[in-house]
Amino acid sequence: MKVGIIGLGRMGGAFARNLLRRGGYDLYVYDIVRSKVEDFVKLGAKGVSSPAEMASTVDILLTNVPRSEDMLDVYLGENGVLKNPRPGLIAVETSTTDIPSKLKLAEECRKRGVGFLVAMLGLTVPQAERGETPLFVGGPKELFENPNVQRLFMDLSSGRIYYMGRIETAVAFKLITNAMGFAQLLVFLEGLQFITKFGMSIEEFLKAARDTAAYNYWFEARREKILKEDYSAYFPVDYIIKDLMYTLESAKNINCPLPMTSLAVQFYVMASSKGYGGEDGIALMKILREYCKSP
Numbered sequence: 001m002k003v004g005i006i007g008l009g010r011m012g013g014a015f016a017r018n019l020l021r022r023g024g025y026d027l028y029v030y031d032i033v034r035s036k037v038e039d040f041v042k043l044g045a046k047g048v049s050s051p052a053e054m055a056s057t058v059d060i061l062l063t064n065v066p067r068s069e070d071m072l073d074v075y076l077g078e079n080g081v082l083k084n085p086r087p088g089l090i091a092v093e094t095s096t097t098d099i100p101s102k103l104k105l106a107e108e109c110r111k112r113g114v115g116f117l118v119a120m121l122g123l124t125v126p127q128a129e130r131g132e133t134p135l136f137v138g139g140p141k142e143l144f145e146n147p148n149v150q151r152l153f154m155d156l157s158s159g160r161i162y163y164m165g166r167i168e169t170a171v172a173f174k175l176i177t178n179a180m181g182f183a184q185l186l187v188f189l190e191g192l193q194f195i196t197k198f199g200m201s202i203e204e205f206l207k208a209a210r211d212t213a214a215y216n217y218w219f220e221a222r223r224e225k226i227l228k229e230d231y232s233a234y235f236p237v238d239y240i241i242k243d244l245m246y247t248l249e250s251a252k253n254i255n256c257p258l259p260m261t262s263l264a265v266q267f268y269v270m271a272s273s274k275g276y277g278g279e280d281g282i283a284l285m286k287i288l289r290e291y292c293k294s295p
Helices: 010-022 034-043 051-055 068-076 099-111 125-130 147-157 167-196 202-211 217-221 223-228 237-253 259-276 281-292
Strands: 002-006 026-030 060-063 090-093 115-121 135-138 161-163
Touching (some): 002 010, 010 026, 010 034, 026 034, 060 147, 090 147, 099 115, 099 237, 115 147, 135 147, 147 161, 167 217, 167 237, 167 281, 202 217, 202 223, 217 223, 223 281, 237 281
Parallel strands (some): 002 060, 060 090, 090 115, 135 161
Antiparallel strands (some): 115 135
């Protein structure tokens, strides 16, 4: 089966390494940064020169790019996926974007005879590297049940696949779970600053709080980075802001206030304004430390 990946950033690159390691796929790759393509060619993938070339070659393509405008350009641009797609092509869009852009893309794919699914991603890069990324899928049920799609999804997720029906439902699920997680990260980091004012070390707190209702995903996902004060990005502040703004836009469109999400985004914007936009979300510690006058 010929599979293509467009976008070789942290998640797209992890997908590619996972599929190459598993074998059994004729893998094609594309990224606007040519050196990324060359790196994967060295690992056994085949490089293409444009999304259009990719779409005329593969059976299934995955796209993962940073923003809505990037996604639309990949598909609808001058040399985009929909310029001259192969008959029977199935496109699986995995980027975190706004809902209207996904629906526009679904309609354009329908007009051109391209099957279109969204597979929104759970967790982070280490899981993607191992082929354990939860997938939250929206789109036509017959495409979701396609044997080649099921095989690919299984190898990406190790069976952690959730079919959610409508495209907008899957995207909304991704947006709100991201928002909940990033708000939780803010409260988590706030709590660390609070407890250190009473002489307890962060390491002691992380150990003891495992046996409380406060325990959450971030305790393990960022434990080592927090203890080492390593702010290199697993998921940068500016991407968090992007995702939260997509969530708030969607909430506005359905008249559903999200006051805690609105508050959380302001702290991430403050971190970005201080020059931490390219650092991991735990860079909020620096902002909170200033407010708490912590050492």
